[in-house]
Amino acid sequence: MTDAALSTQRRVAAVRDDRVVGTNTGIRYLLAAVAVFISALMLAPVVLSLFASVKSKADASAVPPTYLPYSFSTENYQNILNYQAGLWTYVGNSLAVAALAIVFVIVLAVPAGYGLARFKFRGKEVLFLVLLLPLMIPYQSILIPIYMMFAKIGLANTHVGLAVIHTILQIPFSVYLMRNSFEGIPKELEEAAVVDGGTSFQLFTRVALPLVLPGIVTIGLFAFITSWNEFLAALIVMNKETLFTVPIMLVGVRTGHLGAVDWGTLQAGVIISIIPCIAIYVFLQKYYVSGLLSGAVK
């Protein structure tokens, strides 16, 4: 059979197949409808929470509840603003810890990735595995000794301490991703710079670093999201009310006063805690998804 005939046959088969699988219009609309329906289901919890957060306090706790807000009130947001030490204290703690974690992760993982990508030395792969150790030794299991150590060296109840734990979480992914990023840039660029008389450190900062900027953005982004959302270590390391991060504050809001949960205020808190994550996801989706793909299965 000639190539032309074969390709015609393929095209015919593909068309026939379209009819079966659903690139034909009827099934296509059906699939789109299913996809839209599932999207609505996935969005519903967040939308309902948003609605509840703008109900009046009474409406938000009304039995039976309503899906839609029939009143509009900023009462719940005012309550969360003034919750205990004040919302900004907790948001400030979360942001401070996340910022430190981002700095730690970048300062540690970027050079490590460069070292792994650009140099050959004995035992390199073993050292790479050492950097992947936090995958094998889950941080949940070493929190007891870390807590004891922090108590001894004064890192308990500090932003730095919690950021260190969040950094541990991010090291394997970040080093792995940076190694891949540096390996992805052509060596010739640096070799040209060597000819021009650059030192190794100049090669690293002037030539290689700008080229892996997307990778650096990605690991920073993941560090932020992990740190902002992390729960267990924050629960253990931060014992003072004024040092609580947002997720720990939310549990406090839920516990409420005198046994009654203030549902509206809780949902206002939930929305506030979700906003940065969704904002990052919407605006930096490209970095987020590509990072996830290269980190997990590349």
Next chain:
Amino acid sequence: MNLGKRNLLGLVYMAPALLFVAVFVLYPFGQLIYTSFTDASLLGGGKWVGAANYIKIFTGDPQFWKALWFTLKYTVVITPILMGLGFLLALLTAQNDRVLQFARGVIFMPVVIGLGTSSLLWFWLFDQQVGLFDKALVDLHFAKNMIVWFTNADWALWAVIISVTWKVVGFGMILFVAALQSISREVVEASQIDGASYWQRVGMIYLPLTFRTILLVTLISAIGSMLAFDQLYIMTGGGPRGLTFTSVYWIYQSGFIKFQLGYGSALAIVLTALIMIGAAIQIFLTSRSAQQ
């Protein structure tokens, strides 16, 4: 440039990260092993007690085994759900059609939300008085009355599974989409010529050719479930009657609520041993895929 010097330089670049892991992971891990042989508590102590803690785990702490059993049950139930739904959603949304891409983006969205936050959100949705998930079930005639989820361990388990599925199903989906999209068109076309139906193609081509990704995501997911804490701490508090403690929860309970750091450490060692096996396979699979 001197080759030997250049090589050592690589070590210099890696040094800060290695030092960090040594100080904050390896050293604590050593401490964990040591502490597990002592009676250390938050109040002091720290006398060497030999294998006493381990003996207690295996002979005198049925609650830990209950917690481990519950964790296993949770993992064994939720993992197939996450993988199956994730794969179906990937099949649905893998094409780069605008509506499908949008759906993919929306389904993935909860992955970026914190597990603690989403658990609190669902704790509200599941409330027997104000919960809108419950109300929707009643309104749609799936249930007669508002369900009381958290007074029964099995219902509580399902409540947690529903909420976690909502939060993480997009993770598997997005990785499966990538794997499906990397299947070469020729293979798919060849099967079309052979007249394979869509579901035949799923079984003979899509599943086998994404098998390694499925395996990897299954492992990542199962390890995550074995370490479950936030969702149970927030939604069930270990109740009813201590039936929904997970291993990590029980370690937290022993170490930080009952102040038994030594005993908690021994529990953590047992858990780490279990996780290490899974993680080792994960790293092996990842490094193999990087070489290909």
